[in-house]
Amino acid sequence: MKVILRNPRRELDIDGDASVKDILGRLDIIPETVLVIRDGELLMKTDLVMDDDTIELRPVISGGLG
Amino acid sequence: MKCKVCKAPAAIEIRRHHAVFCKEHFFSHIVRQVERTIHDYDMMQPGERLLLGVSGGKDSLALWDILTDLGYDVDGVYIELGIGGEAGYSSNSLQLAEQYAKNRDLDLRVVDLAEEYGYTIPEAASETRRVACSVCGLSKRYVLNRAALDGGYDVLVMGHNLDDEAAVLMANTLTWNVEYMGRQRPVLPATRQGLVRKVKPLLRIAERETAAYCVLKAIEYEVDECPMVGGNTGIRIKEWLNVLEAQRPGTKQRFLFGFLDRASEQFATAHQEQVQLQECGRCGQPTTGEECAFCRLAERMTRRG
Numbered sequence: 001m002k003v004i005l006r007n008p009r010r011e012l013d014i015d016g017d018a019s020v021k022d023i024l025g026r027l028d029i030i031p032e033t034v035l036v037i038r039d040g041e042l043l044m045k046t047d048l049v050m051d052d053d054t055i056e057l058r059p060v061i062s063g064g065l066g
Numbered sequence: 067m068k069c070k071v072c073k074a075p076a077a078i079e080i081r082r083h084h085a086v087f088c089k090e091h092f093f094s095h096i097v098r099q100v101e102r103t104i105h106d107y108d109m110m111q112p113g114e115r116l117l118l119g120v121s122g123g124k125d126s127l128a129l130w131d132i133l134t135d136l137g138y139d140v141d142g143v144y145i146e147l148g149i150g151g152e153a154g155y156s157s158n159s160l161q162l163a164e165q166y167a168k169n170r171d172l173d174l175r176v177v178d179l180a181e182e183y184g185y186t187i188p189e190a191a192s193e194t195r196r197v198a199c200s201v202c203g204l205s206k207r208y209v210l211n212r213a214a215l216d217g218g219y220d221v222l223v224m225g226h227n228l229d230d231e232a233a234v235l236m237a238n239t240l241t242w243n244v245e246y247m248g249r250q251r252p253v254l255p256a257t258r259q260g261l262v263r264k265v266k267p268l269l270r271i272a273e274r275e276t277a278a279y280c281v282l283k284a285i286e287y288e289v290d291e292c293p294m295v296g297g298n299t300g301i302r303i304k305e306w307l308n309v310l311e312a313q314r315p316g317t318k319q320r321f322l323f324g325f326l327d328r329a330s331e332q333f334a335t336a337h338q339e340q341v342q343l344q345e346c347g348r349c350g351q352p353t354t355g356e357e358c359a360f361c362r363l364a365e366r367m368t369r370r371g
Contacts, residue, residue, distance in 0.1 A: 060274040
């Protein structure tokens with residue numbers, strides 16, 4: 001599967017099917033800090049991502065505290 | 067996973083509320099939470115004119131959408147900070163804010179820092195050798211208040227979310243900055259002439275939820291991080307809080323609302339006793355010195371030639 005990361009924008013390839021929870025665990029990402037998006041919809045941690053899918057891991061932390 | 071209300075397929079889990087929602091019930095949950103915050107803190111009254119600080123990011127655009135949904139008539143103001151040059155961060159954020167306003171027939175006014183005050187944020191950070199977020203925060207606070215005053219608005223609405231406020235509180239607690247803690251309230255009343263009441267209706271909404279709201283409503287927002295923010299303390303504190311939150315959902319909300327419910331009043335009183343305000347000699351805004359920090363910055367930027 002293709003995994004799009006942001007800030008900075010980059011792409012990763014992960015072989016095989018995997019659950020969202022597994023993908024985030026493998027990449028050491030805390031689920032609270034990202035949205036996992038496939039075709040404009042949000043995925044839940046138990047959702048399965050297939051090998052030919054493209055997902056975006058969109059960070060939700062933003063900004064300085066000014 | 068199924069929506070806790072209607073058992074339809076879930077769109078999002080909110081662990082601190084032990085809740086899973088489908089898209090529609092997530093929207094109604096968020097709108098209800100904002101409505102409750104406005105009501106609990108008596109943020110605005112019918113007939114008051116509201117101005118929202120719009121950055122083009124997830125929080126301000128989600129808030130504009132939610133307030134409109136609740137029936138409030140809200141205008142927006144965008145501050146062009148001049149970050150990233152042409153086709154860069156600021157101009158992209160402006161484009162997204164303008165696109166949102168245009169699609170929904172909402173009023174967005176733009177204040178260009180360079181045109182109105184003669185400097186951009188990168189220039190001010192470089193000239194003063196201060197952290198960009200510091201000069202940016204100072205400039206935005208001043209310009210937003212000024213825009214609300216000049217436009218005859220009663221309330222300045224801000225998109226600060228639960229994560230922002232918890233992180234600010236943590237930063238101020240780590241240094242025991244009691245003056246800033248005294249000012250951290252859901253409503254900052256217009257205590258003096260020259261100040262517009264400032265309110266934060268997203269206080270109960272985590273930033274993951276404002277981002278989810280925008281994605282599920284197909285609201286395009288600025289996803290890229292500000293290029294000047296790199297590694298700042300605020301973001302690091304948010305990351306630490308998220309580690310705690312992952313282990314104990316609700317940590318951020320308990321930390322912030324525990325403070326607001328049980329401690330903030332004492333800091334506010336101490337703050338009022340300590341601070342003697344007077345009018346800035348240049349702009350008339352309340353300040354502790356003869357000239358306010360913004361006028362000193364603007365003057366320095368003008369003098370650099």
